[in-house]
Amino acid sequence: MPDVPLPFDRAEYAARLNKVRAAMEAAEIEVLFTCDPSNMAWLTGYDGWSFYVHQGVLVGPDGDPVFWGRGMDANGALRTCYMPPGDIVGYADDLVMSTAAHPMQDLARLLRDRGWGEMRLGVEMENYYYSAKAHAVLTAGHGGQLTDATALINWQRAVKSATELTFMRRAARIVGEMHRCIRETMRPGLRKNALVAEIRPTGILGAEDDDGPFGGDYPAIVPLLPTGLDATAAHLTWDDKPLQSDAGTFFEIAGCYRRYHAPLCRTVYLGEPPPAMRAAEEAVLEGIDKGIGAARAGNTAGDVARAFYGVLEKRGISREGRCGYPIGLSYPPDWGERTFSIRPSDDTVLQADMTFHFMPGLWMDSWGLEITETLRVTADGPAECLANVPRGLVILN
């Protein structure tokens, strides 16, 4: 086997592959193609910013997974995956962003070469990196039936291993440092980009735990930090304008360690927050406590949402929709795991060592408030907060 430094030991990769094969069997899938970069990394170790071209990992009926991608990225797979070179396959650069030919023709050829050309093939129909065109070309080129395997691997990632939890705890330490940086740096008149220029390097410099210092990786989403009226929207980034007094800014950020995320949002007010925002803060803080209390092994995702919404309803605050999602290993454009959701209609049963971002943000008519936690479900008792950052509205003047 190649001597590649991997984030996890070989036994853990073998166990992951076994879980995926069991799920494939249950879904009557003979060969699986995943192009979700998070699934690719989780199965093989592959790590690189190459997901803007077609690539993926094949899991056949036996043997190691097979990396397939652009020729220059096969070089990256040789540097980051545990499979031998024979299971790392590159395609010609002519196929990249071409209208004359499509990489999926090459994938269909690889499937035939491996003897998998007539097999029932699982594909991730709902994925950023599996385009409508890719599906059309692969469907035309593959001799067997195609079937939707969206989230099949993602579900296997839901319960975290001990090493994964170590990585997420490091990510949580990092996001704690990032929030400390915000509290120490933010002030009226500072340009917002200058504030980002403090937060981001803090996340990249990393933090330390009992094993010493460690560096940070890039989170799958850039910092979101809208102020005032802009904070009525959930996903605005930054500009180069000076920060104004008498306005709230929420910070939706994550620490990241070796692609594992710990998102954590806090809200800062420069000045004296309006009473409605204070009332909302009180409601959200109580709602978070109730949600954490309900996030127990055996309860459902819906139980957590209902515990939170019960408080909001009691206090007369109107909100609906998702208030959380599973997290872990991820690549842009999303740090979520894209399986279940924390919302009243979701009956997913929580298990110990599942991790999710409990995200009950409020986007109101004239301001926004985000106070959130990254949680680990424990074997018995309320969920554990992976980070340790004071929850209340941060008031700076």
Place this chain on the structure above:
Amino acid sequence: MPDVPLPFDRAEYAARLNKVRAAMEAAEIEVLFTCDPSNMAWLTGYDGWSFYVHQGVLVGPDGDPVFWGRGMDANGALRTCYMPPGDIVGYADDLVMSTAAHPMQDLARLLRDRGWGEMRLGVEMENYYYSAKAHAVLTAGHGGQLTDATALINWQRAVKSATELTFMRRAARIVGEMHRCIRETMRPGLRKNALVAEIRPTGILGAEDDDGPFGGDYPAIVPLLPTGLDATAAHLTWDDKPLQSDAGTFFEIAGCYRRYHAPLCRTVYLGEPPPAMRAAEEAVLEGIDKGIGAARAGNTAGDVARAFYGVLEKRGISREGRCGYPIGLSYPPDWGERTFSIRPSDDTVLQADMTFHFMPGLWMDSWGLEITETLRVTADGPAECLANVPRGLVILN
């Protein structure tokens, strides 16, 4: 009209819309749906990190474009788009990452509501944000024919306006500052993440031109900076290991101003580079000169590639594939414009004020070398380099 601060004036947005409608007519498309975030921003001003859920812009036969997205992101559209609130449509949060219902059902309903339900609908079959599932659901829900409109808008973006060029020149100033930072900071023993923690804030702090200082935006790709054997691969990011002497590191980075990019790659060697790398440097520098000379209005993309490859061949260096791509406004996961390619087979005729990243990177058996330029095609004469950064291998000890 809403009073939204836009990056471009209304006349420029109107001209863009006219160009798109002319291209739609030529392609016999009655209504166009774009979900490419770069196309959305270019047409409407929309800016937010919300492309991880289904969203897009509709261009109907007349009237303003229509923003369609998740409810909370419609709030973002109200803050960033020029259209009136009646042309900003949000869908229910229940549809987000649900297996019970799909946002494209809502889009089909919106098309019907607007009277466009039977029309020939253009969709971007080859796009990160148009999944195979989205296409299947929209095809089932729409009463008219669907047709592939991949890159229809992207092609309208190829020739840059005066304001766009101002933005790209600012991005180029920023990337110049980032490379200065590398030359001043990089040294053996420095952890690689600590180096990234210097480069990224430099890009975000920005630079200045005759109009004063300006801040930087996030580039669509994170810094790629592999060292030594890792630099045989094109797209590896960073780790937290100390930088070693006697190895080369290439830096594939971009400055970004209001989503407009100026990528620029340079290579640093800590120590004395091997003779083969020096020979390659000489070849690449000559090839870049020749390529810039060939990048003239009226010549083709293929002419630029052939001018470069002619030098490499003469000097006995083997390389194939793309050596460049158009650039401008972009969002993750790619800063390219995804229309033509700088490669010998591409017959696209270059026009004045087209911009591209001339990217003749070399990924060899034991090292990599990236020296690149962001170019603007001029009306007469060789292309203009937007940045001003010395091209040679940077030797640090």
